[in-house]
Amino acid sequence: MHIAQDLRDDIFLSVMHKKVRANITVEDSGIVCGMKFAAEKLDSLGAVIHQMVNDGTPVEKGDVILSFSGDPKTIAMAEDLVMGYIAKPSGIARAARKAVDLAQGKIEIVSGAWKKMPFDIKHLVRHGIMTGGSAGRIVQGPFIYLDKNYVRIFGSVKATLEAVRGLEDYAKVIQLRGEIEDITTEAKAAVEGGAYVLMVDTGSLDDLAAVSEIVKRMGARQKVKIAFAGSIKIKDIPKLLEYDVDILDIGTQIIDASLLDLKMDVVHIY
Structure with a gap:
């Protein structure tokens, strides 16, 4: 049985003794959601979290929402595996919050469309809806x-x-x-x-x-x-x-909301 090789093992072989710190920064205003799931993934990768904002936190462009460290391979894997736990539910939360704010407390906003999502992402979608106040x-x-x-x-x-x-x-x-x-x-x-x-x-x-x-x-x-x-x-x-x-x-306009734009940058190597 052939086991696929992770090329990152070869790429980072000469620098695996180093520690790398990275920050995830928002590129747009919105509401943060999915941090618990991101933290769980980072923990499974062996990363150490130094700073993390809570779900529901309003953010503006340039705000650092997550700072963590690990070996070079861990940091590279985090960029592939962690960002999605935040970007999509945060986009949903932002749309839900906008709807709730426009309703002014006079009408209840519900988004039951999460039930139609694939099983693997239902929890993320529902969490985004509820974090936004819907x-x-x-x-x-x-x-x-x-x-x-x-x-x-x-x-x-x-x-x-x-x-x-x-x-x-x-x-x-x-x-x-x-x-x-x-x-x-x-x-x-x-x-x-x-x-x-x-x-x-x-x-x-x-x-x-x-x-x-x-x-x-x-x-x-x-x-x-x-x-x-x-x-x-x-x-x-x-x-x-x-x-x-x-x-x-409200289904589509909340569930299909655009991602909260994020970027991850290496900020320190030691």
Whole structure:
């Protein structure tokens, strides 16, 4: 069996007796996230950490967020293996924080799209969302999310909620899309069927307003939460503050946020 050779063993052979100190610096403003995972990776490589900022720390261009030392091979490996634990979740945290700030505490920001990420990075994505101040779950306690496919299988919102009526310990979150019935009919059935969160997942402000109106007419506005989703852009949040909505579920614009730009520099050799 052939074992791949790490060329760094040969490259650094003559200088492996030396110790190298390196800094990771941010190249843009944002929020730091993923430091725990970066520290664990550095520890596994045998590096010594001298300085590290905490997750959630606001940073500006030029700020040093991590300083560590090790032998030359360790430092080279760290550049390949450690930066990603910080760059991506920090970018997500920055986007989540922007959304939360724009919501001004009037609407809860949720990003449940982390559940659709590959298993190996789910924890990083979710951590970024939560570090930015967004929620990773639409309901904090036990709940059942009844999406469009449940409604399609059962044939209606009413039938879907009837199927889970016996699960009394779970809050019911149901997706309203107006595919099978008019969305106001779905909203009425959702309220009558005991749903706790009505997720208007069409991206249509007209649908959102219509659902709000029917819920108010039923005298049920204080009993349920209204959520809104469907390609929501962070820049549109100020406009959405004018609508009757409790929760915004923002996926792509948070999950696919650009990386926090980082650089790693060797700063001392001894």
